[in-house]
Amino acid sequence: MNMTNTTPSSSATARRRSCLRVAFALLVLASFALFAHAAAPLVNTAIGNQASATYKDDSGVERTVLSNTVTTLVQQVYDLDLKQDNARTSNPGGQVFFPHTVTNLGNGIDTFTLGAVDGGGATTLGSIAIYIDADGDGNPDNFTSIGTTGPLAAGASFRFIVAATVPPGATVGSAGTVTVTATSTNGGDTPIVETNTDTVTLTNDAVLQVTKAATRGSGLPGTPVKYTITYRNIGNSAATNLKITDIIQPGLTYVDGSARWSVNPTQTLTDASADTEAVSGIxxxxxxxxxxxxxxxxAPGVSGYVTVEVTVDAGQAPGTITNTADYEFETGSGPTTVPLTSTNTVPFEVLPEVSLTFEGPATPLEPVPASGSVSFNNVLTNNGTGTDTFNIVVDTAGLGTAGKFPAGTTFQLFKSDRATPLTDTNGDGIPDTGPVAANGTYTVVLRANIPGNAAATDTTLSVTKTATSTVNPIQSAPATDTIAGITGAGVDLLGQSPATDGLGDSGTTIVNTETGNPGSTVTFTLNVKNTGPNPDTFDLIAWTNGTDAGTPTFGSSLPPGWTVVFKDGANNGVVSNTGIILADSTRTYTAEVTIPVGTSPGDISVWFRSQSPSTGAADNLRDRVTVDTVRGITIQTNNAGQIFPGGSVIYQHILTNTGNVTEGLLGAPNTLAIALANSLDGSAFTSVVYYDVDNNGTIDAGDKIVDTAAGGLLSSVKSDGLPKGESIRLLVKVQAPIGAADGAVNITTITATPAPGVDVGSAGAPAAVSNADATSVIRGNLTIVKEQSVDGGGTWTQEQRSAMPGGQIRYRITVTNVGSADAENIAVNDTVPVHTAYDSSFSATITKGSGSPESFTPPSSSGAGTALLFNIGTLSPTQTAVITFAVKIDE
Structure with a gap:
């Protein structure tokens, strides 16, 4: 009987719960697949939003300002589903069981309180209790009463049984009910409740319970199975002519003479329809x-059983065979025939018979070169009765020992197409064949990749794989792949003409030396000779650690700033591999080594390596770079800003030492002086420079003023000077006089000058460097502030707030002209945040100054990312415009 759950709720809550149920149903059906509709965001999802505004000042310049960002956290929503309404029959004084399932439809973990009380029917039921039914078989797992589900994840279910007792004096023909409830314990002031109704109808006649069971639930073909059909009269009168029929399903064969009755279980019941049974009463x-x-x-209170035996047919394909018995009987003085009723359905899982063979190539394959690869076809045959999947495992133990592939060999498994990797199809983490039908075959391809450093040998080498049934892991079969040996390879890396031999992997002699400045490039000549028997290619690799010592680790990254570019000596093209070089042939290349800016003076070793990616054959060469002494500084950047008369502005500059020695060190001859100059100095413009000690871009209490009037030495604020390659931040604060004319432009020049005529090492003093900051006096300027409200506009704030899925977030944007002139053509831009949609149920408005709100035309689309443009027009000085709109959180 299909019943409908009833839930006391408002129409709005019902709509929200309907959306949640659809979302969870799609999640269950689609598993991890993506789907296009917007579902309720998970609890604690953050929704952020920021606006921007563009405008033109009184000089016609278009400007842009950004609002702050406001964030809303999605709160947890609570909902549930409770199934199912039930109907049962009983004699007075009987006990009945009703199964139920509660499902968490919320967007986070929840716990549900369970309740069951008499529902107020004509018969009052007693001893009402709730028991857990974890396996869902319709019977209590134990008789410990419970009242809660415990924590349930979103989408999870909990099964339980409601038990009730019928009073002995209950009236036949009447009915009693139980009201079953499940309540979200975290639903807030208004609990979320789902309700079921269970009904029991009373009779004074026979009531039979008939169930069916099997001696086992699974087995191979040939397995014997005994079915037992148990009957029990829990009613008040006799049941007569109880007829039980059991149809033996295809795949099973009845065992002749196997029927028995519990009255005399040793007595065989005859199969023939015309015979009289030796046991009376049946x-x-x-x-x-x-x-x-x-x-x-x-008779009332009597129970018994009948049995039949079957055998699973030989060769029966794997699968589930279900079996259900039917029964009918007569009762009462009429008598009345109780309609045909089915027992429970008993499944039997036919297991496959598992057998397989796994065979590799019959003879060894040809020798394989070092760094080469070879593929083997291995044929697996499923000799079992059903489809099976076979895990494939390569035995890599003992690599490098006698008769085995060399150490470092890697193996790859491919599908029959020899191209697609063999993957894990059943989730156990092991590559497998995928389903192979009974009597079917599957070719597993094994590719062996020989390491480049493998020694040449003519010894036969082998590797073994094992195929294991996933249906019956006891069943497995090995397959062996062999090759007839390995061929070797070689290379020699030589210096410039006259050729100098390479060093192998352990030599340390310097072959060539080149001299250069930091930031310059030096070039070395390299000759690569293939000393192997076959054509080969060789990767070109460089290594340095920025010193003249150390052991090379080729393949690791070069120190920051160091670059090496290899070029073909024939066409000057950039290469990283030689391309094919014939046996006993040589090709010439160059290595262009760029020295990082700021590298200290001295000698630095640069190592080169030629290495075959296929055979692993390699050779090294060591060269040296001698770095000269260099001095240099830079300052960045030129800036432009606007201020009001009497206002100030701060500009940032980055002073960098591009040389390879420290500049401006306290007590050293190479001092570094900072100077400032204002183009409108006579108009009372002033400026001061700070050393930004904490490098945060703002003037703080700890920042130090560079006294330009006293020479502006950097060492006065930073005793360690400016080390090579390092940068410092200088902050220039420019102040305009109160009477500055609108449109006036002051140029502040900051200059850094190393000590003239002072040499360090072999390098002379670098030239002075400067930046210019252009400060314009303007009278128009805007500010923009973004706020949000999640309580219908009662409270506006820039702080983080929380809201429910389906809830509304209102935004308020306040634009103010803080300048001294009109700001024209003001346009505010915003977008609908992710996880929300534009809410047209709220009337968006633009209110300028003290005027009446003007309506805003909603956008044609409402989804996340939709652009919103609010045209304000002109704001006079101190005038404000306020924009309001709303979005709705996805549910």
Whole structure:
């Protein structure tokens, strides 16, 4: 019987719960697949939003300002589903069980309180209790009463049984009910409740319980199975002519003469329909595939059983065979025939018979060169009765020992197409064949990749794989792949003409030396000779650690700033590999080594390596770079800003030492002086420079003023000077006089000058460097502030707030002209945040100054990312415009 759950809720809550149920149903059906509709965001999802505004000042210059960002956290929503309404029959004084399932439809973990009380029918039920039914078989797992589900994840279910007792004095024909509830314990002031109704109808006649069971739930073909059909009269009168029919399903064969009755379980019931049974009170026959029992009478309180035996057919394909018995009987003085009723359905899982063979190539394959690869076809045959999947494992133990592939060999498994990697199809983490039908074959391809450093040998080498059934892991089969040996390879890396031999992997002699400045490039000549028997290619690799010592680790990254570019000596093209070089042939290349800016003076070793990616054959060469002494500084950047008369502005400059010695060190001859100059100095413009000690871009209490009037030496604020390659931040604060004319432009020049005529090492003093900061006096300027409200506009704030899925977030943007002139053509830009949609139910407005709100035309689309443009027009000085709009959180 299909029943409808009833839930006391408002229409809005019902709509929200309907959306949640659809979302969770799609999640279950689609598993991890993506779907296009917007579902309720998970609890604690952050929704952020920021606006921008563009405008033109009174000089016609278009400007842009950004608002702050406001963030909303998605709160947890609570919902549930409770199934199901039930109907049962009972005699007065009987006990009945009702199964139920509660499902968490919220967007986070929740716990549900369970309740069951008498529902107020004509018969009042007693001893009402709730028991756990974890396996969902309709019977209590134990008789410990419970009242809560415990924590349930979103989408999870909990099964339980409601038990009730019918009073002995209950009236026949009447009915009693139980009201079952499940309540979200975290639903807030208004609990979320789902309700079921269970009904029991009373009768004074026979009530039979008939169930069916099997001696086992699974087995191979040939397995014997005994079915037992148990009957029990829990009613108040006898049941007569109880007829039980059991149809033996295809795939099973009835065992002749196997039927028995519990009254005399050792006595065989005859299969023939015309025979008289040796045991009185029962008639039995088996015709075709149907076993029929007719029991003359079952008195109240009497129970018994009948059995039949079957055998799973030989060669039966794997799968589930279900079996259900039907029964009918007569009761009362009429008598009345109770309609045909089915027992529970009993499944039997036919297991496959598992057998397989796994065979590699019959003879060894040809020798393989070092760094080469070879593929083997291995044929797997499924000799079992059903489809099976076979895990494939390569035995890599003992690599490098006698008769095995060399150490460092890697193996790859491919599908029959020899190109697609063999993957794990059943989630156990092991590559497998995928399903192979009974009597089917599958070719597993093994590719062996020989390491480049493998020694040449003519010894036969082998590797073994094992195929294991996933249906019956006891069943497995090995397959062996062999090759007839390995061929070797070689290379020699030589210096410039006259050629100098390479050093192998351990030599340390310097071959060539080149001299250069930091930031310059030096070039070395390299000759690569293939000393192997076959054509080969060789990767060109460089290494340095920035010193003249150390052991090379080729393949690791070069120190920051160091670059090496290899070029073909024939066409000057950039290369990283030689391309094919014939056996006993040589090709010439150059290595262009760029020295990082700021590298200290001295000698630095640069190592080169030629290495075959296929054979691993390699050779090294060591060269040297001698770095000269260099001095240099830079300052960045030129700036432009606007201020009001009497206002100030701060500009940032980055002073960098591009040389390879420290500049401006306290007590050293190479001092570094900072100077400032204002183009409108006579108009009372002033400026001062700070050393930004904490490098945060703002003037703080700890920042130090560079006293330009006293020479502006950097060492006065930073005793360690400016080390090579390092940068410092200088902050220039420019102040305009109160009477500055609108449109006036002051140029502040900051200059850094190393000590003239002072040499360090072999390098002379670098030239002075400067930046210019252009400060314009303007009278128009805007500010923009973004706020949000999640309580219908009662409270506006820039702080983080929380809201429910389906909830509304209102935004308020306040634009103010803080300048001294009109700001024209003001336009504010915003977008609908992710996880929300534009809410047209709220009337968006633009209110300028003290005027009336003007309506805003909603956008044609409403989804996340939709652009919103609010045109304000002109704001006079101190005038304000306020924009309001709303979005709705996805649910």
């Amino acid at each position: 008639d039995y026959n088996f015709v075709g595939t149907t076993a029929t029992f007719v029991i003359a009478s079952v």
